[in-house]
Amino acid sequence: PNYRVPRDKLAAENQRIVDMGVEVKYNTRVGKDVSVENLEKDYDAIIWAVGCWTGRALPVDGWEGTPNCVTGVAYLKAFNEGRMKVTGKKLICVGGGDTSIDVVSVARRIGTNPAMPGNPEDVVHDGSMDQDESLIAGREPVDATLTSLFTKENMMAAEHEIHDAIHEGVTILDGVMPLEVIKGDDGRATGLKVCDCTMDGMTPIPVEGTERVLEADIIVAAIGQGGDLAGLESFDNGRGLMDTTNNYQLKDKPNHFAIGDIVRPHLLTTAIGQAWVAAESVDEFLKGEEIKKRPKVDVHHFDLLEKMHETGLDPETFDPNAGDQRGTSSSNFAVHNYEDRSFAEIISSDELFLGHFEVTPRHKRSEDVPSADDVLGHFKERMQGLDDETAQKEADRCMSCGLCFECDNCVIYCPQDAVYRVPKAEATTGRYVATDYSRCIGCHICHDVCPTGYIQMGLGE
Ligand code: SF4
Ligand code: SF4
Structure with missing residues (x-):
């Protein structure tokens, strides 16, 4: 979302890469518009940095086929493409990682509008739908709830992200497991049945007698994601990801390399580090050298x-x-x-x-985290970077x-x-x-x- 990486900064980064002389072929899907075999004829090495564009469905009764049960990836895509201007009145997100925090944070920012035509999930399912700008003027706060199997201390999301979401008015129900999607006569979800749970490793153990139903008009699952590997089935490791060596070379396909979420959904900085290693590996591969073994920590x-x-x-x-x-x-x-x-x-x-x-205090980045009352329509960058002068002063502490x-x-x-x-x-x-x-x-x-x-x-x- 733009409050994490503003679009103008992202566009500048992309332009920097293009300016290095990289040729970009837009609207071209490998596996459909161009075959892997053809690509291999034209290029000696191929790096897959295709990201993860499919979300995992929630494995509970009532989820499959229910229109207002959507994945976090699809929900955030509709927002990032600028098509989703408002959302449902009561949103539940099941997760606990960074993606789930993004879902509830976006929902709190865009709000809801009683005048919204149709249903909140329409814009998520229909990639050609663009909600009307006029909906922004009449928006109201969304009741956003995040449920997590783990307690707050053990949630996958970074600690400060959890604090920020709570500060912005998100309700976090931790140690809670989803049981069933409750549906109305029209086949749409009206709520999510949950209960308290304890964790045995990665397995939730329900606490008897704690079942209850949380009302919702849109339910979002942010519990994992995989790549969209249609036409690239031979690359799929069976979990929607690609398996690589420590050097990010694909196992059994020496001229192919993969980096980023398609290897392991993680942070942007992780992907940048992987790209560095992959670039060195490709260089060695193209020179016909043996690709050096890498230590666990580089x-x-x-x-x-x-x-x-x-x-x-x-x-x-x-x-x-x-x-x-x-x-x-x-x-x-x-x-x-x-x-x-x-x-x-x-x-x-x-x-x-x-x-x-001399003792010199650290120059810390400041955060612009709005309160629950101010979050509606607040799209400024949450984490404020250091300006050039302060960044140099911070480096001087070295x-x-x-x-x-x-x-x-x-x-x-x-x-x-x-x-x-x-x-x-x-x-x-x-x-x-x-x-x-x-x-x-x-x-x-x-x-x-x-x-x-x-x-x-x-x-x-
Ligand atoms: S170089 Fe030798 S003499 Fe000079 S300070 Fe170091 S140890 Fe002492
Ligand atoms: S080795 Fe370098 S850093 Fe250490 S005292 Fe000498 S000049 Fe200073």
């Missing part, structure tokens, strides 16, 4: 030799026949005073010299833990003048100071005054 370590190579400062090749070279401190085949940090992820705070840093940030402390405090700056022509990130070991007496002072923990004593404490 960490990028600083590697001084790589950095020196990048900046054209590679050491010279070692010639083993050049005579006795033991004890040399000037040969260029070696990086002297080499602090190899490629094994270390981060320096812990007890190794930092904290006296060097202690650069583990890597030399060129403060000169070691040069100044060494009593032996053993630490010296590497000549400019040979210096790069992580290669700023070096030590003349013929002067060093091992007093540890440089280690103690180094704010970032960059200097480690080779002989220990």
